[in-house]
Amino acid sequence: MYMSKLFDSIDVNDEIRRFVDNSFEVVDQIHAILERQGKNQRDLAQLLGKNESEVSKWLTGTHNFTLKSISKIEVVLGEKIITTPMTSQKEFFLMLERSTKIQESKSFLYQKISLRALHTKYMVVSAPSSVKEPKGISFPLVA
Amino acid sequence: MKRLILGLYKEYDKVAFYSVHFETYELCETDRFIQRFSQHEANRDDLQIIKAWIEKMGKETGALERYFRPERNASAIPIATSGLRLYCIRLSDELVILGNGGRKSSQAVQDSPDVYPAFKDMNNIYHALRASLRSGHTERVGKKLFGQLRFKIEG
Numbered sequence: 610m611y612m613s614k615l616f617d618s619i620d621v622n623d624e625i626r627r628f629v630d631n632s633f634e635v636v637d638q639i640h641a642i643l644e645r646q647g648k649n650q651r652d653l654a655q656l657l658g659k660n661e662s663e664v665s666k667w668l669t670g671t672h673n674f675t676l677k678s679i680s681k682i683e684v685v686l687g688e689k690i691i692t693t694p695m696t697s698q699k700e701f702f703l704m705l706e707r708s709t710k711i712q713e714s715k716s717f718l719y720q721k722i723s724l725r726a727l728h729t730k731y732m733v734v735s736a737p738s739s740v741k742e743p744k745g746i747s748f749p750l751v752a
Numbered sequence: 753m754k755r756l757i758l759g760l761y762k763e764y765d766k767v768a769f770y771s772v773h774f775e776t777y778e779l780c781e782t783d784r785f786i787q788r789f790s791q792h793e794a795n796r797d798d799l800q801i802i803k804a805w806i807e808k809m810g811k812e813t814g815a816l817e818r819y820f821r822p823e824r825n826a827s828a829i830p831i832a833t834s835g836l837r838l839y840c841i842r843l844s845d846e847l848v849i850l851g852n853g854g855r856k857s858s859q860a861v862q863d864s865p866d867v868y869p870a871f872k873d874m875n876n877i878y879h880a881l882r883a884s885l886r887s888g889h890t891e892r893v894g895k896k897l898f899g900q901l902r903f904k905i906e907g
Binding site for chain 2: 610611612613614615616618619620621622625626628629630633636637640650662665666668669670671673
């Protein structure tokens with residue numbers, strides 16, 4: 610038997626629901642950054658030049674953050690708090706491009722090493738018996 | 753002295769919310785808060801924010817300490833834009849006791865006649881409950897409270 614008789618009579622509209630969701634996301638992101646940087650709410654308040662009680666009020670999940678206050682927090686923490694889907698998409702493709710380039714460079718380097726190893730092997734075969742095979746060359750690379 | 757009982761108010765996967773029922777009133781304190789503030793259209797958004805906040809923690813995040821604003825030994829759910837406060841006691845990530853509240857009109861809670869009684873009640877309930885938990889008369893197991901749930905506080 611629940612005590613609540615009026616709670617269910619409150620209809621939460623989509624706008625309010627989204628506002629609370631967004632506020633929680635911003636707060637959770639700020640906390641994640643603070644934790645990663647080994648800081649706490651008091652440090653953040655000091656960095657912002659605010660009272661700790663004011664900052665704690667902001668971080669409850671019901672605060673209506675302005676873009677200006679979010680920007681201020683981003684500046685003092687040196688990290689982004691919010692990213693739009695478009696920006697994260699761009700960042701994803703940029704990362705993919707970099708990773709592809711790294712893969713290409715790796716495969717280019719691999720080919721070069723293989724060729725050098727092959728060349729060394731050829732040199733060893735054709736060299737006089739007094740020439741010793743150099744150390745550090747892995748012949749399975751040729752295969 | 754005021755006599756009260758703690759009872760389950762709302763329960764979700766992650767959090768159980770209890771409320772305070774003073775024997776002199778028909779409704780529990782959280783419902784009295786809703787009843788009082790739902791009478792004015794101007795408070796509609798604030799009540800919705802409070803409900804969405806409760807549901808968000810109950811269904812998704814748990815009652816993490818960082819979502820509560822400490823006010824002495826109790827906590828408050830502050831609505832910054834209007835100064836509305838709902839007082840509560842956070843016992844763990846999965847157990848919260850909701851109380852009553854009001855509109856805070858000054859920096860110091862003692863100077864806000866609308867919220868001070870609810871603030872004082874929740875702090876008194878915190879002390880009574882803490883003593884009972886320590887003595888073992890009340891037991892907290894996960895999301896539930898067992899044993900002594902009836903208390904007497906000053907007032």
